[in-house]
Amino acid sequence: MQLKIYPFLLLTLLGMAGCNKDFLVRDNPTATTDEKWWNLESDLNTALGDLYSGLPCGTLGDYGFWTNARMHTSGATDESVFRANFGDWQDYGAGTATVQQGSAQEIYQRKFLYIRNACRFLEHYKKAYVANLEKKERFASEARALRAWYHLELFQLYGPIPIVSKTIDVNEQFVKRNTAAEVIKFIADELELAAAGLPDKYSQGDQFRITKGACYAIQASLYINAGDYANAAIAAKKVIDLQVYTLHHSSDPAANNYAQLFSYNGVGSNEVILFRGQGQRGGFFRSAPKSLNGQSCNSPTAAMVNAYETLQGKTIQELGKDSMAIYAADPVYKNNRDPRLKASIAIPGETFIGMKLEPWKEDGPDAIGKGQSTHTGFWIKKYVDPLDQGNTDGGGMNFIIIRYAEILLDYVESLIETDRWQNADVVHYLNEIRARAGMPDVNTAVYNSKEKLRELVRRERLVELSFEGQRLFDIRRWKIAEKVMNGPAEGAVSPITGKPIVVEVRRFNPERDYLWPIPLLEMTSNPNMVQNPGW
Template identity: 45%
Template sequence: MKKIIILAISTFFLSSCAEEFLTRDHPTATTDLNFWNTEGEINTALNILYDQVPTGGFRYQNNTRITFEGMTDNAVWYANFFGEVNTIALGNSNSQMRATEWAAIQPVWQENYTAIRRANRFLEHAGKALIEPALKKRYFAEARALRAWFHLDLMLYYGEIPIVTTVVLPTETDLVKNTKQEVVDFVLAELDAASADLPNLYAVNDIKRITRGACYTMKTVALLNNLQYAEAAKAAKQVIDMNLYKLHPSYAALFNYEGQVNEERIFIRQSGNDDTFYRSAPGYIGGNACLNPTGSLVNTYETKQGKTLAELSPDSAAIYKASPNYRSNRDPRMELTIAYPGSTFYGDLNPWDDSPNNPNRLAANYSSKTGYWLRKYVDLADRGRGRGSLDYMVYRYGDLLLMYVEALVESGQWNNPDVIKYINMIRNRAKMPNVDIKVYNNEAKMRELYQRERRVELAFEGSRLFDIRRWKIAEKVMNGVVEGAIDPRTKKPVNVETRTFKAKDYLWPIPAREMEGNPNMKQNPGF
């Protein structure tokens, strides 16, 4: 036992020292000469890079993608931390938003460039390590692919960014932005080079590591968000043609411990949803209920017959708006994503009882502001644990298939048989009927369909912000009053907040301290 404890302490110490070393030169008199020598040191450096892949949850000082759904029409954010999420959602973003202890937005720039610097340190120095050549080649490919991905992540949030491929010292403050096309071209070239030296699969204990399929998926993301649709379709087809990934049979199990290891996962952050129960569940069972689904999202789910609420008679639509899962006749993904008044996942939720003894009353502390609660990625096994160990899927096969469908439709191939084929696969997995091809029989209707499918299939997985930006619909969906559930006492939806969206909000502002410290840095338009 004593040896195990000593080993654990030594591993933690090595990791902590290495993290400082990769960020700041010689923080503890460590030098490049005496570090990059063993496989253990190389693995430690790589693990630190993997630890900077985004979480899904709500961690401080991290790229927390589920939290960022509060900047979309899927949710509202109410908590005493990550205040910039609500600031941006309301249309009040500005270049003076600064990183603080509780910040969620501004650290993304700093953390991604910290990760890029660490990757560059790795690529410059790890070659001298005494490791079997084939393994060393794979390690280098992992670092190279991760460096490309961190650039891609920055581009999705900020647009034009500097490409950094050397170790930039803290004293170097002359970075210049590259164009978005230059960033995309760099990312694609790096991922192509890395994928040649990466495996298709790893053992379960190495499941977080980047694979060839993950590289192809990242290429798809880069191309799709640069509106290079034909190329994006080819990249996505590379993933499909690997015949390696499958839709997990159970949509419900996909987001809890039961289905934690599955063939749908393409790229993950291990334990990336470790605090989702704590931040999502109602207060009366130990949660904070920070992120609350909107009525707009709830009303997007079809009936089990494949009808949208807009296709129903006004009286029928009103019934489903007032009672979202009336007669259990809605797309099952709704109930597996959102807890609503009358649902039983969290127990009896009644936001309409204003009694002080009701902890779930509307807008009470640690209750919901909309009358809806987040359920996806919440496993009741985490109740009372403080933190769990659920992984976060950065990319999964269902997402990739929908990206492929979008790329086909937007490249003029809306009637390609693969469009209906893969949408039906996703719908059928959720126990939804096939697409009615008599209704979805032209490009505009197919666009409406894939955009709705992406919203309901991927809600609260971190893709919605990028989707509404790419589709240029944010000025439509992020302007006006945000409505919640129908209050049975007034027969009207709860009015939660009023949002404003301006053209500048399609990008985040470059952090103020970056602007102040770098005379060559140009601020994004409108800030």
């Protein structure tokens, strides 16, 4: 049997493709039979641990799986510009991605690989001896939820995909894409089934595991990105009604509550719904300025910086041309901006961890455009904890995949889009998020219609969830990518020219770019696979 006769996806589902761990190739690290492997609780724990290893990281993927790093995807949006000695996120912004795109191929293969292993788990777990039968079934619920999660990740990027609910053999090699409705129903049903067997929370040491609330949160993400706002509202409300999660607030009244969440002091916060343990490994190195021995892989754009309101709750655009010019040149003018700006982004002239950042100094380490330096004059501060300084690939901070603030925003958006914008929960939860950040309540005299509240919640999502990996799906869902991803990507205002620097010109084809391509290797080897439009 020649390996080359099988299609790309089938190679993955058969476990015959190259991968990073022995368990992904064989049924266990020593290549023993199923009868010898699926026998003990420790076997199930090992297999389940491998399934968790596919969850997204922040800025450094596991074992070279750089496409698993969520924060870098902001370079494919209007949040930032991506430049590094790895990765290809900049190609999506430039409109130059192809069917041979490395990220599109690797994500497609890897996620189906984890799906395959989840299927194997669910097919064999009953053989293992586990003294606590309830625990054994909980393991199965975790595997089921993870399988649903990996289907969702693929669905969000590629559109309707083949549903894989069992291991594939050679007689089923030419898989077909299911319809969008079928994929949505499969994911939602699997999550509902998994939630029934999972606890609300875990004891210390097991907090990385998927909970009932995480299942509902994933459902909310599924529905909202599919445009099913009615069901998204129901799923998000399930999370809220569990009364397990709260927005993070520090016990130190002087602390910045929002900033602390993305530091070691935020570990264990009740805001976190799903996280990847030590998933922000190398976060300081990947985001920090070059003067602090960082790589500045993602440089925030002026569009991102200009999205933050003033402390009075005004956008800088509505202040008029003169004021907007002042804030464009000095984003934190008189320290009068949304505190989330200072918590998330470093700006020119700022002293950060004892280093003055000088992007306009041509012979300085942070000069704009130099290798491993900022390309816009701005830097990401989120998850850049001074405790990790000096750790290139080290550090042990967790990466938050889903948090309570996102669920509240899902719920509010869903209420607005289902014409329930006058529901008291809309302003109530927006105010909760804004108050935690140090911002004033929603001005209901201004935000008094569906259109105005839609504008507000979209801006809140941008600034609250900045660089966390949600923006790619937001601009797709709202069908605004052709607006925000066409034209010049600008950075800070140069003190020499008085104008913002232009890093690149971005292009987005709405007839093609709302979905990623099915990888060429899959298309050429599977006659039943249909390519996405325009690719």
